Amino acid sequence: MSDRESDRRVPSAVGDGGVGLLTQADLSVPTHQIVDPDGSYDPEAVPDLSAEELCDLYRWMVTDRVFSRRMVNIQRRGELGTFGSTRGQEASIIGSAFTLEPQDWLYVGRAWTPMFMRGASMTDMIHFWRGIETAQQSFAKQNSQIAISIGSHIPLVAGLAWGMQLDDADAVATAYIGDGATSTGAAHEGINLAGALSLPALFFCQNNQYAISLNVEEQTGAKTLAQKALAYGIDAIRVDGQDVLAVYDAVQTARERVKDGNPVFVESVTYRLDAHTTSDDPTRYRDEEEVQEWEAKDPIERYRSFLQSEGLWSRIDHDSIVDDIETEFDEALATADELEERRVRELFAHVYDELPSELSRQLEAFEALLEERPEMDDYIEQRPKG
Amino acid sequence: MSDRESDRRVPSAVGDGGVGLLTQADLSVPTHQIVDPDGSYDPEAVPDLSAEELCDLYRWMVTDRVFSRRMVNIQRRGELGTFGSTRGQEASIIGSAFTLEPQDWLYVGRAWTPMFMRGASMTDMIHFWRGIETAQQSFAKQNSQIAISIGSHIPLVAGLAWGMQLDDADAVATAYIGDGATSTGAAHEGINLAGALSLPALFFCQNNQYAISLNVEEQTGAKTLAQKALAYGIDAIRVDGQDVLAVYDAVQTARERVKDGNPVFVESVTYRLDAHTTSDDPTRYRDEEEVQEWEAKDPIERYRSFLQSEGLWSRIDHDSIVDDIETEFDEALATADELEERRVRELFAHVYDELPSELSRQLEAFEALLEERPEMDDYIEQRPKG
Amino acid sequence: MQATIVQAVNEALHGAMERDDRVVVFGEDVAESGGVFRATDELLEEFGSDRVVDTPLSEIAIVGGATGMAMYGYRPVVEIQFSGFLPPAFDQLVTNTSRIRWRTRGELTAPMVVRMPYGAGVRALEHHSESLEGAYAHIPGLKVAVPSTPADTKGLLTAAIRDPDPVLFMEPKRIYRSIREELPEGDHEVPLGEAAVRREGDAVTVVAWGAMMPPTLEAVDDSGIDAEVIDLRTISPMDTETVVESVKKTGRCVVVHEGPRTLGVGSELIARINDEALMYLEAPIERVTGFDTQVPLLSMEDFYLPHPPRILDGIERALTA
Amino acid sequence: MQATIVQAVNEALHGAMERDDRVVVFGEDVAESGGVFRATDELLEEFGSDRVVDTPLSEIAIVGGATGMAMYGYRPVVEIQFSGFLPPAFDQLVTNTSRIRWRTRGELTAPMVVRMPYGAGVRALEHHSESLEGAYAHIPGLKVAVPSTPADTKGLLTAAIRDPDPVLFMEPKRIYRSIREELPEGDHEVPLGEAAVRREGDAVTVVAWGAMMPPTLEAVDDSGIDAEVIDLRTISPMDTETVVESVKKTGRCVVVHEGPRTLGVGSELIARINDEALMYLEAPIERVTGFDTQVPLLSMEDFYLPHPPRILDGIERALTA
Numbered sequence A, B: 001m002s003d004r005e006s007d008r009r010v011p012s013a014v015g016d017g018g019v020g021l022l023t024q025a026d027l028s029v030p031t032h033q034i035v036d037p038d039g040s041y042d043p044e045a046v047p048d049l050s051a052e053e054l055c056d057l058y059r060w061m062v063t064d065r066v067f068s069r070r071m072v073n074i075q076r077r078g079e080l081g082t083f084g085s086t087r088g089q090e091a092s093i094i095g096s097a098f099t100l101e102p103q104d105w106l107y108v109g110r111a112w113t114p115m116f117m118r119g120a121s122m123t124d125m126i127h128f129w130r131g132i133e134t135a136q137q138s139f140a141k142q143n144s145q146i147a148i149s150i151g152s153h154i155p156l157v158a159g160l161a162w163g164m165q166l167d168d169a170d171a172v173a174t175a176y177i178g179d180g181a182t183s184t185g186a187a188h189e190g191i192n193l194a195g196a197l198s199l200p201a202l203f204f205c206q207n208n209q210y211a212i213s214l215n216v217e218e219q220t221g222a223k224t225l226a227q228k229a230l231a232y233g234i235d236a237i238r239v240d241g242q243d244v245l246a247v248y249d250a251v252q253t254a255r256e257r258v259k260d261g262n263p264v265f266v267e268s269v270t271y272r273l274d275a276h277t278t279s280d281d282p283t284r285y286r287d288e289e290e291v292q293e294w295e296a297k298d299p300i301e302r303y304r305s306f307l308q309s310e311g312l313w314s315r316i317d318h319d320s321i322v323d324d325i326e327t328e329f330d331e332a333l334a335t336a337d338e339l340e341e342r343r344v345r346e347l348f349a350h351v352y353d354e355l356p357s358e359l360s361r362q363l364e365a366f367e368a369l370l371e372e373r374p375e376m377d378d379y380i381e382q383r384p385k386g
Numbered sequence C, D: 001m002q003a004t005i006v007q008a009v010n011e012a013l014h015g016a017m018e019r020d021d022r023v024v025v026f027g028e029d030v031a032e033s034g035g036v037f038r039a040t041d042e043l044l045e046e047f048g049s050d051r052v053v054d055t056p057l058s059e060i061a062i063v064g065g066a067t068g069m070a071m072y073g074y075r076p077v078v079e080i081q082f083s084g085f086l087p088p089a090f091d092q093l094v095t096n097t098s099r100i101r102w103r104t105r106g107e108l109t110a111p112m113v114v115r116m117p118y119g120a121g122v123r124a125l126e127h128h129s130e131s132l133e134g135a136y137a138h139i140p141g142l143k144v145a146v147p148s149t150p151a152d153t154k155g156l157l158t159a160a161i162r163d164p165d166p167v168l169f170m171e172p173k174r175i176y177r178s179i180r181e182e183l184p185e186g187d188h189e190v191p192l193g194e195a196a197v198r199r200e201g202d203a204v205t206v207v208a209w210g211a212m213m214p215p216t217l218e219a220v221d222d223s224g225i226d227a228e229v230i231d232l233r234t235i236s237p238m239d240t241e242t243v244v245e246s247v248k249k250t251g252r253c254v255v256v257h258e259g260p261r262t263l264g265v266g267s268e269l270i271a272r273i274n275d276e277a278l279m280y281l282e283a284p285i286e287r288v289t290g291f292d293t294q295v296p297l298l299s300m301e302d303f304y305l306p307h308p309p310r311i312l313d314g315i316e317r318a319l320t321a
């Protein structure tokens, strides 16, 4: 066997005919971590954040947890269509979003609190899950969107990043995706485009081990999701998604590189502790034991021990943080519940900039019908509560 | 920075915050080669092929070249719709296809001679380029198909391999793809499925440097296409596509592994010396100099020098091989030209197993029209010559 | 056995897998968890992990993979979790699935079924409420079926799985569990391509399918109008004859569907009636359909759907025009 | 300047890029080689490699990337090399492109154009001959335009690029170079959504678009029949009024198109005429269309296309029925 390119490394596996096989074993993918599960850490490695910022990280993680809890609760009461809890993923979600600047774009999968961090209200998010169209409008005002069709947003994020590149913007476009999303053709084409054109796009992949019922080991033969970046010629970071400082550090590092036109793929290794959504029954596909193992890796607990070691815990009044969030949620819910009755015209608005005549006809006929047939009310209901 | 997994290797690049980046530089992708461009080789490395087989390789490569030349010529005379020449890729095409068994499935992009190797006739291939539906029927009889929509066949090949797996077949399903095809979502999903389910699928990628006008360096940020295999957790081999023995060796090695349910992605580094198709003008996007460089890497020349070194050249009568192929082509063309007039019903056949009544109505009305309006003949023409 | 539509799907799958070893079921979350609607419940347990497989999140690979597997000789029955996630695989349908037989002159075929819940009204998120049969039935080489009752679900799905051509099987998820009826025992087949007359009548022909059947029947029943109600059942190939014969009798027609009005199946029905029964028409054919808008999110989705009063309005228009 | 349709595309692109910095052109082989049909010739030289970009072989990324770029504020005009390769991006159209405005209540929009040569008759391989406007015009939120003359090509493409909504611009490649006419100078716009009456007449209304216009006009001209010929020009939104007014006058109508008959645009036209002018009809509306088959490969593709005698046959049927 003779290799034509100067090789830094002899391939590990050798085929029958002496053919060098490139395998995953040739690859070493480290997982970035700052705070050990046992709470120990190298102070040198701690990112340069102020005490206030460090406390903010805590507050946002708790916000995330409380918000998920409250949403699951009101869904159970029938006050939401459905909801996807983020419990267990708080470090992953908050550590990453904490790095983003207002001019950045954010297109998320399972990650709701980043919208609050960017200025959206909890009412907006309740509206989102209640299927009220103004929610995405509010998110859009913060350069943010939620994607429902898995992977479909990744080409959009590449396109947004391309716009930033043309515009010479000091910003990045960020896609949050799940482990499942990495298998989609849309993800592939979008990330490859970003790599080919050196677009300022950041791909933050929350590997929470499951796509509904499918474990990530069955999602792909790749041992890590981070290594998928090599297919696009972009760099990757794999990070312990239960370690908020490591996630922050990784995404901050990534963001700096991305801004300069080096797209980065970050795999955050985490776990969805709750059901996929409120309609899912996870006992059908995973063991309680596994869940327990990950409960033990609680990201908020780990971070609390760090704050204690740093002497910052005294600055935090956990109960009052929770109280504040509960109050914020109560108020947001009350506001959401007061949703004004909406007009039928809204259904026809924003399909196009101007209503085409065929659509006008449909609208007028429908309005007339509603007028003429009050019995329609027996069948249609505005569902302000989803 | 602390790595939680036992690492065989420290990552090469280090971010600001001490975050380990996984980059392409961490990867070494050797290119398998047996016969050096200067003709030298290690006799130990030569695959175990009989003298007859070694001579067959030569004959098939010449067949490939002559067939392409003749097809380009008849296209220029207006006797074909269009044609995509394979000149320059002969070692890549023949070395790979020589490994396949009749029970294997073959779904190709730019590779025509493999169809002949599996029993199809040159007439079939002329029919294919003349747009005559029976061509793919003939290929299908040999478990083969040609894909036109780039990348679209890769999920099919995964599905065929899945069938083989269920059937416990001693066979592999092989997709030939180009460098361009690697960017498609279909390729991504198909290869990932093969990796996730350990399907007996072999992906043979002819990196001929161009997708029409786009150089492979602009196709993706990845430095090699082979490394894309890591995204799917499957193994890869990169091979010098101008070295027919190396290609044979690589694909043979791959095929053995694939049969056992380890999909392999082979990147064959080659070059398309002619235009993309007869309608393409490559001077718009590449330098004559580059073409010259690759002309110098002629795979047939390289293999001839090997045969000479092995004392096998004397067994080969190059001119008579060429003569035979020319004769075969002449006869194939004559047969193709004699295409019988086809019936209109054929357009409606095989849309479904049974003709739905709406389609019957359309067919009957059309037949009646052709009967009633002989002036239709001024507008419609059966084009037996494409 | 009394069963709902989703149970009928499950029953048909069990039966098909029992009778024919070549039937293989795969898709997202169909095996271990039995499908998000439990349509594939207990298949893994009964038929094992070779024949019931959870795939990666890859609609292109699901549809394309099924096509390849069918070419090889199996009979894949795949699930797309919601019809809003079939569009990523549209190319496989257009470029491969629908063309294997044609491209190889019958040498190879793609006998397979793509099952998917479709339609609005289950309070789900965006992309979970669409009805795109109008686009799919435009593709030559594909068949499209939509059941509206448990018995038909069993029968049509059984027929679809046996069909030598690829079938898109659209399941009306809004009524997945709202109707219950006795399922015909054993091997029950309802042929594709045949509409069912649900109610005979002379005054007007009303054509609907899938989740629109219950509100259509309700509208007719409550009205006392002597309408003939046809359940189209198969969108492609379409049973033009049953519709045309009925319209020749009644002279009036209403089509009810969920999908967008423009280029919806209603337009095709009107075109075919135009072809064969125009001179029998006493009034314009009425379309009671989804609007040419996106399906509203869940808080307003009721407004989008044809409900009995809107259907009745269409019928009355057709009667009085 | 005398120009062909493909030159008119090029001229419109040059003009739009000159006038508006936000216009960016990308796609496969559009930059260095100027497009496989040379539609984007000289754009790279004139506007530089920031604004004229060759992309990887990635239809999903081209359409989805354009959508993101448009959301950001640019005006991407992308090329899909042949319309047969748009289906891989169908999901982006359905799930994103057509919904950005709607989903964000107008906060964000996707003003972009997807250009693509469509249709049969250029002796190309499989997948190079389709006409799927029937499927695309079914998607709410998208516009679909099809020019048939060089001047309209320039005007409609200019309008499409300026349009605040996403437009699919289907270019009739069969007549890319077969018609030549004087192009209006400078900034020439033809509004989307307005059909053109190409010939006035009282006997019958004939509606066609794109590559079907020349054979339609030929059929009418040779026949001496006093037909009114309408070039639809925009498929979505459709100019129902012009068609309906004409049919009210003539009482007879023929629709000519290349795409498959079932659920083709002809069906929608019939449905709309049914809605608004049924009682004016003196005969069934005739459809002269592609068959519900795959487009034959090149040796037989002529048989698939509506040609003047077939169109004339349709007209005569409409006149005599």
Ligand SMILES: Cc1ncc(C[n+]2csc(CCOP(=O)(O)OP(=O)(O)O)c2C)c(N)n1
Residues within 6 Å of the ligand: A109, A110, A148, A149, A150, A151, A177, A178, A179, A180, A181, A182, A208, A210, A211, A212, A272, A276, C028, C057, C059, C081, C085, C088
């Ligand atoms: C294209 C598409 N296919 C299927 C679905 C249905 N679905 C919703 S979430 C989900 C799993 C997503 O998994 P992952 O990407 O890991 O994200 P997670 O839910 O774990 O955050 C699936 C299959 C969808 N939304 N989109």
Ligand SMILES: Cc1ncc(C[n+]2csc(CCOP(=O)(O)OP(=O)(O)O)c2C)c(N)n1
Residues within 6 Å of the ligand: B109, B110, B148, B149, B150, B151, B177, B178, B179, B180, B181, B182, B208, B210, B211, B212, B272, B276, D028, D057, D059, D081, D085, D088
């Ligand atoms: C999905 C799709 N998009 C575009 C095309 C048009 N097209 C035909 S060949 C080609 C380039 C293919 O490049 P590559 O995969 O490298 O194969 P090669 O032609 O070099 O063998 C393109 C863009 C196509 N056939 N299919």
Ligand SMILES: [Mg+2]
Residues within 6 Å of the ligand: A178, A179, A180, A206, A207, A208, A209, A210, A211, A212
């Ligand atoms: Mg996940």
Ligand SMILES: [Mg+2]
Residues within 6 Å of the ligand: B178, B179, B180, B206, B207, B208, B209, B210, B211, B212
């Ligand atoms: Mg290539």
